[in-house]
Amino acid sequence: MVRGKVEMKRIENATSRQVSFSKRRVGLRKKAYELSVLCDVEVALIIFSQKGKLYEFSSSNIRQIIQRYHERSKEARSNNNNDSGQYREHLKHETILMEKKIELLEVSQRKLLGQGLESCSMRELNEIDCQLEKSLKHIRTRKAQVYKEQIESLKAKHIHLLQENAILLDKCGLKPNMIPSPPPALARQKEIGSGSNNTQNCMVETDLFIGLSATRCS
Structure with a gap:
């Protein structure tokens, strides 16, 4: 059973x-x-009552215990100060190293961008060239992977659209072969329309000629 924390x-x-003070003082001693x-x-136990009365207990000489406490506490404070100083020196050293690393990275970045190459030796230039080739290889590989992922995504969308289309046709009671063919291109429409008009004109002229053949002959 978990008991709640009692507020004192x-x-x-x-x-x-x-x-309560008298009872607990005796129990503490x-x-x-x-x-x-x-x-x-x-x-060593030292208690001052609310009115300033002293109560004490010690397993040996209380003055020697107090003196020992002062000496040890002084040593502890000194060690803490030394530890703090060493920690500050460590942080300072780490900061200097980090600044140097940042400076080297910035110089390397400028060289990869083609800047500050005047002081580079042939060996350094070859190393930069190799680094650029490796970077290009990684970039092309990643580019091909992205293209492949995009193609796969488009294929998946196409399949999904076909499935949705089949569901809609089924709901409408249609079959895939009953779908009307898409309209022809605009240029084809004009061509067919023009040919149809010419055919109709020829048919009209032919009909008129046939109908009036007797008159013309006379």
Whole structure:
């Protein structure tokens, strides 16, 4: 069963607060004594009451324990300062290295763009040439891959459209061979239209000639 966190706050009633202080002070001193005996450690306990009264406990000479604490705390602060200084030096060194790397990359980039080649030796120029050839090879490979992916995508779309078209035809009760053929090109339409008009004109003239043949003969 998980118990919720109990919020601690100051006891408002002065009498209850004094009773709780007395009980817990005795319990704390008992725990400090047990810790010193069971674990063979030096323990010093200092308590000031709300009114400024001193309560203390120590497993040995309390002044020696306090002196030892001051010495160790001073050493700890000194070590922390040294560690901080070393860390700052490390960061400074890393920053300088990073700036040099950035500068080298910028110079290399300018050379790949064909800038600042005056100071390059034949060996450096050959290396730049090889790098450009490799880059072009990668670019062409990637370009071919993109083309292939686009073609596959278009094929998939085409198949999808055919499937949708078949579904629509099925809903309309039509078969693929019942679909009307697409209209001819505009130029073809004009050509056919012109030929049709000429044919009709010839037929009209022929009909008139045949119908009036007797009159003309006379």
